[in-house]
Amino acid sequence: MDFIIQNILNAMQWGSFYALIALGYTLVYGVLRLINFAHGDIFMVGAYISFFVASFLISPFTGLSPAMAFIITVPLTMLLTSLVGVTLERIAYRPLRRKGAHRLYVVITALMCGLILEYSNLALLGASRLKFPELIEKQVWRFGDVTLTNLKVMVIVTAVLVFLFLQWVVTRTRVGMAMRAISYDKFAIPLMGIPIDRIIVVTFVLGSGFAGLAGLLFAMSYPVLEPFMGMLIGWKAFIAAVVGGIGDIKGAFVGGFLLGFIEVGVVTVFPSTYRDLFAFTILLLILWIKPTGLFGIPQSTKI
Amino acid sequence: MKRTLITIFITAIAVMLAVPAMATQTIKIGFNIPMTGDIPEVGEGSKNAAEMYLADVNGAGGLDVGGKKYMLEFIYMDNESKADSAVNAALKLIEQEEVVAIIGPNSSKQAVPGGGTANENRVPMISPWSTNPNTTLDRPWVFRAAFLDPFQGPVVADFAAKKFGAKTAAVLFDVANDYSVGLAEVFKSAWEAKGLGPVVAYESNGTKDQDFSAQLTTIIKAKPDFIFVPENYNQVALIIPQARDLGYKGPFMGSDAWGTPDLVKLCGEQCNGQYFSTHYAAAGAKGATKVFIDRYMEKYGAEPADYAALTWDSIGLMVEGIKNAGVVDSNPRKMRKAIRDGLAAIKSFDGVTGSSKFNEQGDPIKCAVVVKISDEGTFVFEESVCP
Numbered sequence: 001m002d003f004i005i006q007n008i009l010n011a012m013q014w015g016s017f018y019a020l021i022a023l024g025y026t027l028v029y030g031v032l033r034l035i036n037f038a039h040g041d042i043f044m045v046g047a048y049i050s051f052f053v054a055s056f057l058i059s060p061f062t063g064l065s066p067a068m069a070f071i072i073t074v075p076l077t078m079l080l081t082s083l084v085g086v087t088l089e090r091i092a093y094r095p096l097r098r099k100g101a102h103r104l105y106v107v108i109t110a111l112m113c114g115l116i117l118e119y120s121n122l123a124l125l126g127a128s129r130l131k132f133p134e135l136i137e138k139q140v141w142r143f144g145d146v147t148l149t150n151l152k153v154m155v156i157v158t159a160v161l162v163f164l165f166l167q168w169v170v171t172r173t174r175v176g177m178a179m180r181a182i183s184y185d186k187f188a189i190p191l192m193g194i195p196i197d198r199i200i201v202v203t204f205v206l207g208s209g210f211a212g213l214a215g216l217l218f219a220m221s222y223p224v225l226e227p228f229m230g231m232l233i234g235w236k237a238f239i240a241a242v243v244g245g246i247g248d249i250k251g252a253f254v255g256g257f258l259l260g261f262i263e264v265g266v267v268t269v270f271p272s273t274y275r276d277l278f279a280f281t282i283l284l285l286i287l288w289i290k291p292t293g294l295f296g297i298p299q300s301t302k303i
Numbered sequence: 304m305k306r307t308l309i310t311i312f313i314t315a316i317a318v319m320l321a322v323p324a325m326a327t328q329t330i331k332i333g334f335n336i337p338m339t340g341d342i343p344e345v346g347e348g349s350k351n352a353a354e355m356y357l358a359d360v361n362g363a364g365g366l367d368v369g370g371k372k373y374m375l376e377f378i379y380m381d382n383e384s385k386a387d388s389a390v391n392a393a394l395k396l397i398e399q400e401e402v403v404a405i406i407g408p409n410s411s412k413q414a415v416p417g418g419g420t421a422n423e424n425r426v427p428m429i430s431p432w433s434t435n436p437n438t439t440l441d442r443p444w445v446f447r448a449a450f451l452d453p454f455q456g457p458v459v460a461d462f463a464a465k466k467f468g469a470k471t472a473a474v475l476f477d478v479a480n481d482y483s484v485g486l487a488e489v490f491k492s493a494w495e496a497k498g499l500g501p502v503v504a505y506e507s508n509g510t511k512d513q514d515f516s517a518q519l520t521t522i523i524k525a526k527p528d529f530i531f532v533p534e535n536y537n538q539v540a541l542i543i544p545q546a547r548d549l550g551y552k553g554p555f556m557g558s559d560a561w562g563t564p565d566l567v568k569l570c571g572e573q574c575n576g577q578y579f580s581t582h583y584a585a586a587g588a589k590g591a592t593k594v595f596i597d598r599y600m601e602k603y604g605a606e607p608a609d610y611a612a613l614t615w616d617s618i619g620l621m622v623e624g625i626k627n628a629g630v631v632d633s634n635p636r637k638m639r640k641a642i643r644d645g646l647a648a649i650k651s652f653d654g655v656t657g658s659s660k661f662n663e664q665g666d667p668i669k670c671a672v673v674v675k676i677s678d679e680g681t682f683v684f685e686e687s688v689c690p
Contacts, residue, residue: 003524006549010516127343129537131569140548145524147550222513224540224569232511267517272507273478 002145007268008261013152013221015260016159020214021237022244022252023166024207030170030247031179031203035107038088038114040234042208045117046081046215047225048125051132053077058133070135077216078209085208086201088113094197114234121227132223155217162210163253170249175202183247243283245296254294259283329374330366330631330638332621333396335407335417335428340384341510342535344563345409348611349431351603353377353406356618366622369629378402382413389413393420393428403638404428404624406617409610410535410560411435411482418445425636427643429620431613432582434559435485439665446646446665448617448654449582450690452482455558456489458580458671458688459531460497463556466578469528470500475518475542477534478507486533486558503527512538519546533558540569547573554578562609567680575678582609583656584672584684595655609656616654623649 021043028036053076056062057069064072092113096106139150170176178199181189190196218233219225236259244255259279266278292298334353338346357377365372378400382389389408396402397420405428408417414433421428422442429446430438434455439445463469472494476487491502503525506518522530523546530546532539532555539561546555557579566574585596585606595615599607607615625631627645632638651660652667659667670689674682 003520006520007517010514010520014514014516122339127339128347128565129569131540131571134571138548140550142550145550147548149548152548218513222541223544224513224537226537229513233513264517267508268521271478272509272512272518275509 006146007264009146009148009152011261011264012156012257013260014264015257016155017214017218017233017256018237018240018259019159019253019256020162020210020217021234022241022256023162023249024211024214025238025241026244026246026249026252027166027170027203027207029241030249031182031200032093033103033183033247034093035110035238035246036207037107037110037234037238038117039207039211040230040232040237041114041117042081042085042088042230043211043215043218043234044121044227044230045084046077046208046212047132047219047229048121048130048215049080049084049212050077050216050219051130051225053080054133054135058135066133066135066137073135073216074213077212079212081212081215082205082209085204085211089200089204094200114231118227118231125227127227130225132219132225134223135220151217151221155221158213158217159253159256162213163249166206166210167249169206175199179203239280239283243286243293245293248293248295248297251293251295328631329376330368330625331376331378331400331402331635332618333393333400333402333405334377334379335382335389335392335396335405335413336379336409337384337413338379338381340382340388341537342384342410342563344536344565344608345384345432345610346381348563348608349407349409349614350379352599352607352611352614353379353618355599355602356615360622366625368625368631371631373631382408382417384410384413386413386416389417390420393417393426394424397421397424397426401635402426403635404621404642406431406614406621409433409614410480411438411485412480414438414447415481418442421445425643426639427621427624427646429617429646431617432559432610433482435481436666437481437485443647443665444643446620448613448620448656448659448667449559450669450671451666452486452489454668454690455580455671456486457493458673459490459556459558460493461688462578462580462673462686463529463531463554464497464499467529467554471503471525471527472500473504473506473522473525473527473530474502475506475508475515475522475530475532475534477510477538479510480535482560483533483535487531490531490533500528508538510538513541515542515545516549519549519551522546523549523551527553529554529556531556531558533560535560536563536566537569539566539574543570543577544573559609562674562682564605564608567676572680575676575680578673578675578685580671580673580688581682582671583612584674584682586682587684591653592655592657612654612656616652616656619654620646620649620652623652 024039054073057064092109141148178194240255240259241252244251262279266275336346336349360375365374380392382392408414409432411433414430415437418438422444431448434452474487477483504522555577559581561579562581624642624646627648628641659669672687673685675685677683
């Protein structure tokens with residue numbers, strides 16, 4: 001029993017990261033109908049930004065205590081990472097949108113932007129890995145054979161809170177209403193006096209900001225940073241978002257946790273070689289039965 | 304006038320032909336090393352050692368082969384620490400650069416396929432760091448400077464049984480890495496052959512994995528006396544803290560892939576107090592080894608890790624092979640054959656990682672050391688195990 005509970009906790013932590021990244025994919029897709037393939041790399045950039053911010057804050061130069069540094073690192077990382085996201089939108093996606101380029105070209109541009117982020121990081125910082133400093137003192141709680149760390153709890157709680165916040169933004173606020181409106185008809189919306197570019201910027205701020213937060217938490221949980229850390233987890237989170245029904249906040253959240261549970265579950269029972277095979281076979285079956293994903297609504301034009 | 308032009312033209316062609324002929328007076332050796340990818344530290348250390356050797360030889364006017372001096376030329380090719388890139392890098396070195404011999408790849412994951420390429424193309428190759436038997440098995444053109452896993456596995460098993468008084472063991476290995484898989488298998492059979500107790504958990508992970516909680520939960524549930532982790536240092540730095548978070552309090556045991564200063568940087572205090580088997584220990588070295596370590600430290604400001612020392616020895620072996628060849632042929636094919644025969648003729652070799660004898664497979668028989676990671680995060684010599 002303890003063994004099962006422990007693995008459920010393991011899966012919830014791992015699923016939280018998929019969910020946090022999947023939320024960013026789905027948010028941008030929900031508004032722009034654009035698969036922002038650079039999102040996994042924005043997550044990586046977020047982890048690096050948090051590394052530099054945290055290292056600077058705990059250095060003797062500023063001399064803050066690690067806990068204080070953590071409190072400042074969170075908003076600063078989110079802010080700086082959202083700037084990266086907005087910059088990408090500004091220099092890569094918006095010009096294409098203005099010229100009325102087909103969505104396919106924008107998706108390819110996103111892929112290229114991701115690669116540019118990865119390799120500029122490699123060129124700038126070199127291939128050697130970085131060690132993320134310890135910001136909060138780790139506490140291990142034991143309940144029989146089940147162990148829980150404060151970091152694990154924080155990751156899971158954050159994922160839930162971010163989900164609730166985004167759900168609230170999209171369904172209950174004026175900005176959210178505008179986002180949904182753009183996804184319905186982006187040609188009619190400007191005629192209604194809604195500033196389409198500003199709403200899109202808000203979308204990228206939210207998506208990238210939470211990718212930055214995910215990057216920070218990931219770096220704290222798995223404190224070895226490398227330029228390609230966002231690639232695989234980004235792709236998998238994208239698949240999680242699709243299985244959940246891309247464009248739907250609830251779907252990304254559920255899809256992320258679902259993938260986390262399947263992966264940990266498979267490794268618990270079978271050798272790890274079977275993990276991705278089983279995980280993606282199950283996801284394929286889900287899409288086979290319901291091609292729009294668990295919570296998705298059929299749409300006439302999709303990529 | 305016309306004749307003068309023709310004379311100039313012919314002279315020009317003669318000069319152009321003569322220049323490459325003169326350029327062949329250098330001996331071109333290729334390096335197939337991981338400058339980027341999973342283990343960039345390894346590539347950097349190998350290159351540092353090679354540059355030091357090159358400066359030594361060329362600074363003294365070149366290498367003396369059969370009474371004539373030849374300059375060495377080293378060409379470094381990045382294999383991104385991937386198996387397919389290691390094959391491409393080897394082919395590039397052989398076909399485009401026309402090197403007469405190759406040093407590297409280091410890790411067995413690249414050295415096994417890279418060795419195949421070198422063997423098929425009939426180019427002598429020495430892998431400094433690879434411990435998997437398949438790298439040199441039935442490959443007359445491939446040699447190595449390190450001991451083999453069938454030796455390293457029992458060293459780990461014996462040490463753990465003695466030091467920890469262990470009865471049961473668990474293994475966590477990287478299923479996509481030839482080195483890790485091979486060593487895990489050898490260790491498992493060595494442990495079970497001892498008859499102390501079973502290997503209670505035998506779990507695997509992927510190379511790019513960051514979360515090991517599922518595997519570690521299974522391992523911890525089986526309550527092993529120690530966990531053997533034959534993985535690259537970057538994964539070790541994630542595995543040990545995660546195991547501690549999950550409540551594991553026992554010891555870990557590692558293999559030679561742990562031996563980089565980066566392990567301590569990435570892992571922090573959590574790795575202190577653990578043991579691993581490796582090729583040499585920098586602390587407490589004597590003689591030629593100490594001279595090498597001191598010079599390396601002076602030049603690069605860090606202790607040379609085992610792969611740097613083994614690269615140094617590999618170049619030493621290669622030079623020995625070239626000297627045995629006796630002549631330098633401008634035809635790379637003939638030269639490669641001569642070097643291979645020269646290498647095969649080496650019976651024993653004294654290097655900075657100790658002395659070794661070579662068996663008929665071209666594999667060295669040499670001692671291993673077990674190193675402890677001290678509380679200050681340095682690698683301290685614990686004991687030496689000889690075959």
